[in-house]
Amino acid sequence: MHEALISRAGLHLRSWVTGRPPAGGAAGDGAVTVVLEEPGHLEALLASDVVGPRTLVLVPGEQEGEEHDGSGATVVGYEGSLSEPGGDASIGGTLFLQVQDYGTSPYMSLLGTTLVRVAGQVDFEAFLADADLARAEGEFAAFAVSPAVQIADLPALGGADPGDGPDTRLYVDRHGGISVSPYGLRLGTIGEDGAAELRAEWDRLSEGSPTGAPVALGAVVPEDVRGPAVRERPWLGRYLGALDVLRDLQAHGVGEVRVSGFGRRLVPALDAVEDPADPADPRAPFLAWTPDAAYVRVPGHDRTFRLGRQAAEVAEMLLVHGSAEALLEHAAGGDGALPVPRAAIDQVLGFFDDRGVPLLPGARVAEVTA
Structure with missing residues (x-):
């Protein structure tokens, strides 16, 4: 991968992980970033209106940053997993990172860029405990302030940045289910639901939340747990x-x-x-x-x-x-x-x-x- 594409892939990955739109926002044709777990879904994705000229698609396998006719989307390959804690991933053979769950991160060595995911209710409670301690005592978890770390799905954790949603990021699981994150509520199915249907389902699931907070972790943290905990901590x-x-x-x-x-x-x-x-x-x-x-x-x-x-x-x-x-x-x-x-x-x-x-x-x- 050439240097400009490496830089672009890094910016897209950060936006996809966090739920924060890239500079300039998410307005435009097609989602900003899409991650596929199964390369067999690439053809259906590129044939849909879910992607467009601004879209970067990350797909398992060897891809050298190809631009596809029709959609205009750029496809880049990755190895490993960008979703499962405990594993490693590389993008285009150039960007290397590890994925960890929040609860075990304090006990793991940081060997480079690390994506920290809340993968369940135990992780969510650990995140809240660290936040409460920082608020009361000024003591921040050492791993959380490392420049190598990026915590995922910030809107669901109380982040205030608007703009998350299917125009910013999408994740397609092995079975073709579409969400905004690996632990998010399902928005649709690849090859069946277009951009309008995904936006409509996002709006329905996130009604009343300007950041779409209920969606990104909705499959692993019940909303009757997440919602009250975040509302009790407006900070x-x-x-x-x-x-x-x-x-x-x-x-x-x-x-x-x-x-x-x-x-x-x-x-x-x-x-x-x-x-x-x-x-x-x-x-x-x-x-x-x-x-x-x-x-x-x-x-x-x-x-x-x-x-x-x-x-x-x-x-x-x-x-x-x-x-x-x-x-x-x-x-x-x-x-x-x-x-x-x-x-x-x-x-x-x-x-x-x-x-x-x-x-x-x-x-x-x-x-x-x-």
């Missing part, structure tokens, strides 16, 4: 975002990181703020710190900034209060807590406004990533 989307932040920092050699709102704050007095603005909003910027430095990452911008201590404290005050006005109103309340000069707030906001990044601190900051 799970932010937790999953914090994992992304920690993986990014670790990839850049930054370890021993604390994340604001998970167990503690950089400014201890902020723990006393009632109804803080950031705990349940996965779109709010994240503030993290080590004994030596602090960092801010803004979801959707893929940029991380390193801050001095004073700027980091102002940043956290803004995140907790939600706006400069709310922060100033609190500081003027007469209790003497969190006094902060307006000039410091303006400096913080001005730096990020100048760079097109919303409502965040600024001082003399150095970008870690771009």
Whole structure:
């Protein structure tokens, strides 16, 4: 496989695993990514309107990134399994990865890119326990923050990113059943149901959920278990975002990181703020710190900034209060807590406004990533 196709296959695989649409969204002709378990279903797939020119199809066997006439879809071969925990897979003989279930991942060695799947209720409960511990104590499971790990089916785990569904990803099992993931509810049958039927069934099964959360794990985690557990934890989307932040920092050699709102704050007095603005909003910027430095990452911008201590404290005050006005109103309340000069707030906001990044601190900051 040539370099451009390798890169494209990696991006498609990440979208297919997570349920997050690729950059630019999922609008267009055909699903973005389709994974087949049985190569015999390829002909029926390519003859349907489920795929189109933007589609990348992963099929068992040796394929060199062929573009098929008619559908225009690109077909790439893989070896192994992209669905079964405990196995390995390779794509085009170039991308190598292993698949693990969530419950055993803390005890397994990470030997490279690893897809971690919730494969049943025990795995789901283990995921919730790790999330609860991170929320209460600020202790994140070591494997979950490794840059090598990608947790699968994020919408079903409380992820807030919209756009999952049959336009983003499809999985076709050995018997021709179609879902969005190996453990998802069935949407249709290969060769019988077209794109419109798959979308209609997705809409029916995910009614009331903007992310389609009930579908991706519906075959292995009962909805009367998953649904209440996620609703009781409206902060799970932010937790999953914090994992992304920690993986990014670790990839850049930054370890021993604390994340604001998970167990503690950089400014201890902020723990006393009632109804803080950031705990349940996965779109709010994240503030993290080590004994030596602090960092801010803004979801959707893929940029991380390193801050001095004073700027980091102002940043956290803004995140907790939600706006400069709310922060100033609190500081003027007469209790003497969190006094902060307006000039410091303006400096913080001005730096990020100048760079097109919303409502965040600024001082003399150095970008870690771009």
